[in-house]
Amino acid sequence: MNRFLLAVLLATASTASADDGVFVGVGYGGRRIVSTDGKAWSITAEWAEKGGDDSDNLLSVVFAQGKFVAVGGGTPKRDKAVGGHILTSKDGREWKEVHTAKFRVHPVLYGNDRFVAGGPNRNFLHSADGETWKDGAKLTEGKASHFRHGAFGNGVFVFIGNAGGNSPTTWVAVTKDGEKLDHIAIDLPVVRDLTFANGRFVAVGPDGLRMTSADGVKWEHTVKQDGLELNSVVWTGEQFLASGGKTPFTSKDGVTWAAHPKAIPCHVLSVEKGAFVGTSWPGQMWHSADGLDWKKCATTTPNGINKVVYGVPGTVRK
DSSP states (O other), X not given: OOHHHHHHHHTTSOOOOSSOOEEEEEEGGXXXXXXXXXXXXXXXXXXXXXXXXXXXXXXXXXXXXXXXXXXXXXXXXXXXXXXXXXXXXXXXXXXXXXXXXXXXXXXXXXXXXXXXXXXXXXXXXXXXXXXXXXXXXXXXXXXXXXXXXXXEETTEEEEEEESSTXXXXXXXXXXXXXXXXXXXXXXXXXXXXXXXXXXXXXXXXXXXXXXXXXXXXXXXXXXXXXXXXXOEEXXXXXXXXXXXXXXXXXXXXXXXXXXXXXXXXXXXXXXXXXXXXXXETTTEEEEESSSSSOEEOOOOSSOOEEEEEEEOTTXXXX
16 A cells, blocks of 8 residues: 555544643553643653552553543552552543552443443452442453453443463453453454454454454454564544554454555554554654654653543543
8 A cells, every 4th residue: 555545544533623632641650641732741640660560550541421540550569458540530630549459450441321440350340430439240261360451332341351471362251331241252362452443343463463343252354464463453533553563554444454564663552633642662652643654752751651542621421
């Protein structure tokens, strides 16, 4: 695919408007960062400089009901009993912790008028308001221990995980509300990222994996190409953009993919209001107007960023 054609395909996110919206990112050391344009970022809070893969690591964030909800954690530090965290903020700048757990909480999603997250004891957590959380259904498969990715669409929450570490055992679980487990199976290839758009879930992974599902139960249109690495998939407004290795791919339907020869230099995290946002280790932020040409944002002190979401404080996003 030539450069001009891909630029036309990727430049589909709506142009920026003066809606007072902000991008909010979360990451290692409990870092929280804010930007109004995806280019200039400010650190609003963090627990530790140069954080590690520990209980201070914030892994996921979602915007709904006029607030940002961030989750994360890991194994508790020696002097602490808390390993998992849930925090909320109205503006991405002032935060309060509303729930703690013995182990990591990740990821957090919103749909069907509620928040649902992967919990610390192989169970879901659910909340009507993002403030008060309850234990939900427990994963029934013994090897389903670590939540890794999630997305909401077509009325269901789809979570994907493994048995810890770099385990190739990959499971998928489906729930409508976090209170009842509707489906679980341990039969997927390794997945590095998952998103929902245009009526379907799209998952990507090692060896060029791309596959789709309408309900999280039946997966199809599986494509694999040895030696290719895909660890990010986002919806740009009219097509999926999968990247991570030397060859990015785009697709309007998640079934037919077009390759682009120019590698993307960062992990693509978000596409909102005409701005592509990405990151590279250890916390270098990137921005792009079209998903093709990327520029580094101003460098900050090290702390990797795991997730970025866009929201307009004070508005209710269903």
